Amino acid sequence: xxRPKLAVHKFSSCDGCQLALLNLGETLLQLPGLVDIVxxxxxxxxxxxxxxxxxxxxxxxxxxxxLERIQRIRRNSDYLVSLGACxxxxxxxxxxxxxxxxxxxxxIYARPEVLDSLPTxxxxxxxxxxxxxxxxxxxxxxQLLGALRDLLFGVAPREERRPLCMExxxxxxxxxxxxxxxTCMGPVTLAGCGAICPRKGRACYACYGPAEQxxxxxxxxxxxxxxxxxEDVARRFHFIHSGAPAFQxxxxxxxxxx
Amino acid sequence: xxxxxxxPVHLYGVERPRGSKTVPSTPVFLPxxxxxxxxxxLRGSGRxxxxxxxxxxxxxxxxxxxxxxxxRGMRDIQSPGSxxxxxxxxxxxxxxxxxxxxxxxxxxxxxxxxxQVVRDDSGLHFEPQASTPAPTAVIGVRGCDLAxxxxxxxxxxxxxxxxxxxxxxxxxxxxxxxxxxxxxxxxFCASTGDGPDAGPGHDIALTExxxxxxxxxxxxxxxxxxxxxxxxxxxxxxxxxxAESSRGASDAQTRKLPATDLRDALFARQxxxxxxxxxxxxxxxxxCTAVCPSCFCSAYEPRPSLDGAESxxxxxxxxxxxxxxxxxxxxxVRDDIRLRYRQWLTHKLAGWHDQYGRSGCTGCGRCISWCxxxxxxxxxxxxxxxxxx
Ligand code: SF4
Ligand code: SF4
Ligand code: SF4
Numbered sequence: 333x334x335r336p337k338l339a340v341h342k343f344s345s346c347d348g349c350q351l352a353l354l355n356l357g358e359t360l361l362q363l364p365g366l367v368d369i370v371x372x373x374x375x376x377x378x379x380x381x382x383x384x385x386x387x388x389x390x391x392x393x394x395x396x397x398x399l400e401r402i403q404r405i406r407r408n409s410d411y412l413v414s415l416g417a418c419x420x421x422x423x424x425x426x427x428x429x430x431x432x433x434x435x436x437x438x439x440i441y442a443r444p445e446v447l448d449s450l451p452t453x454x455x456x457x458x459x460x461x462x463x464x465x466x467x468x469x470x471x472x473x474x475q476l477l478g479a480l481r482d483l484l485f486g487v488a489p490r491e492e493r494r495p496l497c498m499e500x501x502x503x504x505x506x507x508x509x510x511x512x513x514x515t516c517m518g519p520v521t522l523a524g525c526g527a528i529c530p531r532k533g534r535a536c537y538a539c540y541g542p543a544e545q546x547x548x549x550x551x552x553x554x555x556x557x558x559x560x561x562x563e564d565v566a567r568r569f570h571f572i573h574s575g576a577p578a579f580q581x582x583x584x585x586x587x588x589x590x
Numbered sequence: 591x592x593x594x595x596x597x598p599v600h601l602y603g604v605e606r607p608r609g610s611k612t613v614p615s616t617p618v619f620l621p622x623x624x625x626x627x628x629x630x631x632l633r634g635s636g637r638x639x640x641x642x643x644x645x646x647x648x649x650x651x652x653x654x655x656x657x658x659x660x661x662r663g664m665r666d667i668q669s670p671g672s673x674x675x676x677x678x679x680x681x682x683x684x685x686x687x688x689x690x691x692x693x694x695x696x697x698x699x700x701x702x703x704x705x706q707v708v709r710d711d712s713g714l715h716f717e718p719q720a721s722t723p724a725p726t727a728v729i730g731v732r733g734c735d736l737a738x739x740x741x742x743x744x745x746x747x748x749x750x751x752x753x754x755x756x757x758x759x760x761x762x763x764x765x766x767x768x769x770x771x772x773x774x775x776x777x778f779c780a781s782t783g784d785g786p787d788a789g790p791g792h793d794i795a796l797t798e799x800x801x802x803x804x805x806x807x808x809x810x811x812x813x814x815x816x817x818x819x820x821x822x823x824x825x826x827x828x829x830x831x832x833a834e835s836s837r838g839a840s841d842a843q844t845r846k847l848p849a850t851d852l853r854d855a856l857f858a859r860q861x862x863x864x865x866x867x868x869x870x871x872x873x874x875x876x877x878c879t880a881v882c883p884s885c886f887c888s889a890y891e892p893r894p895s896l897d898g899a900e901s902x903x904x905x906x907x908x909x910x911x912x913x914x915x916x917x918x919x920x921x922x923v924r925d926d927i928r929l930r931y932r933q934w935l936t937h938k939l940a941g942w943h944d945q946y947g948r949s950g951c952t953g954c955g956r957c958i959s960w961c962x963x964x965x966x967x968x969x970x971x972x973x974x975x976x977x978x979x
Pocket of ligand 1: 497500508516518530962
């Protein structure tokens with residue numbers, strides 16, 4: 333039985349999501365028995381252009397070359413997964429979309445014209461069809477393996493749609509918002525991380541992107557009640573996933589002073 | 591849908607625990623410095639002891655060994671969406687109202703493996719996962735949570751469909767309840783009839799007075815433990831003080847639900863404009879259902895190993911506020927927050943009458959305190975009962 337081919341591609345990113353694969357330890361050793369890894373940027377590129385069953389794509393799209401390469405990857409892949417925040421919503425880099433990127437480049441670089449850089453950092457799904465989005469900054473191994481296993485079974489991968497609060501409560505963590513007016517993003521963020529921050533007494537940063545239902549107005553007003561200025565509320569939404577439509581709109585709404 | 595709702599199905603009638611004390615035995619007096627003796631006997635027969643502890647700014651149930659670990663002098667200040675602790679110089683150990691957890695995690699686990707399947711050359715082999723919960727005694731449980739336990743029993747132990755995981759945990763649980771003397775601002779158990787005293791369902795109930803504790807048994811097992819302590823009977827003055835404390839705890843409650851059955855009233859108000867007003871504030875975060883001692887909804891999740899040779903079926907707490915809860919063929923029937931909040935409130939306060947013979951709310955107030963935006967079901971009910979302007 334021939335094994336399905338897998339490729340791991342990288343665009344603008346910190347490589348942290350690929351580490352979710354590399355950090356698997358012993359489980360990683362099972363992987364070559366199940367899939368044929370034909371390309372893996374972090375582990376050493378092999379053949380970027382080989383047609384594959386599944387492509388995992390990390391990173392956001394930032395250059396002319398990226399634009400061309402993501403089209404090629406899409407053509408070569410039966411099933412394309414955006415891996416992590418950068419690939420899924422543009423990630424932290426997407427913050428530049430709200431600034432004048434050209435002005436920044438001119439201020440920082442002696443010869444900005446040599447840069448090959450688009451004015452925006454965008455999600456993979458802005459350019460090609462994405463079959464499955466794995467949110468998270470970074471994604472975790474459980475998510476990634478769950479998706480791969482489902483694909484190997486030939487079923488549609490299960491997607492987490494619950495908000496973080498539900499995972500937080502299952503973990504037995506005490507709510508940081510209710511006990512300490514922490515500006516926790518849990519109520520508007522997808523579950524999946526294991527509620528790491530609330531379990532350490534910290535407010536959620538929304539690494540896993542917008543929840544299925546995002547009532548930004550209500551949560552933002554609650555944060556204002558805790559003393560945040562509208563601009564501070566906007567920054568809670570415009571952080572790791574400023575490019576995700578629900579958070580983009582929420583941040584703009586509060587920045588607009590409404 | 592409405593058809594089904596209107597059909598009364600009193601299949602699992604639950605005895606409604608009243609606030610009155612069930613006193614099968616004469617209460618006895620336990621001096622404060624003897625509390626450790628009680629804890630030691632609870633820990634007898636290899637039981638682990640769970641009790642109230644201060645952790646991360648709240649009183650939670652966790653493993654304890656000594657009376658010295660109990661939250662001496664700790665007071666809670668609760669209001670919609672807010673919970674704070676304050677240290678007082680009172681020597682009392684139970685002068686606080688409920689924290690975020692109920693008994694629920696001890697009987698209905700937040701996540702647990704129900705069964706496993708292994709694949710080999712001869713096919714698939716399904717195995718129930720027989721979790722073996724440790725024998726546990728828990729001290730500090732309140733009346734509202736005992737009443738909620740009765741509701742959970744009605745749900746999980748329906749005749750012919752008993753849930754083995756729930757049953758196993760319950761069988762291993764010894765419950766020491768405490769009559770509530772210091773309700774929070776969010777409590778309203780007096781109006782639902784489930785507190786402030788500990789009703790049926792405990793093995794031992796304890797009343798805390800300034801001078802010490804009164805103990806009464808609620809089960810033969812509890813009676814045995816009390817007898818082994820060889821304590822003097824409570825004095826008339828002590829019994830009077832206990833009754834006064836109970837009255838005071840009822841009178842101190844400012845919130846309430848209407849004493850009448852809300853079933854028909856709520857079902858008649860499915861189109862009330864107030865549902866939309868709540869939905870403007872509600873985050874659909876599900877905190878209310880997670881902290882509610884009677885909520886029992888769950889989801890199932892397969893967790894296969896990477897090589898696909900085996901898989902575990904995990905049951906986890908779910909909520910009527912989640913997408914999957916009403917997901918039929920890829921589309922959620924309740925696809926917005928208004929419908930989800932309406933589902934929660936009408937099921938809890940109306941649908942439960944048909945299913946379990948009473949409302950699903952025991953007045954613990956947790957959904958009020960632990961709602962990140964402070965939505966208060968007692969206020970929402972009051973608004974819903976008003977005719978729309
Ligand atoms: S700490 Fe954050 S994630 Fe956890 S329940 Fe509270 S608001 Fe939700
Ligand atoms: S509905 Fe609210 S007040 Fe009633 S039992 Fe549940 S959490 Fe407690
Ligand atoms: S009522 Fe409050 S706790 Fe419940 S889902 Fe809505 S916002 Fe969350």
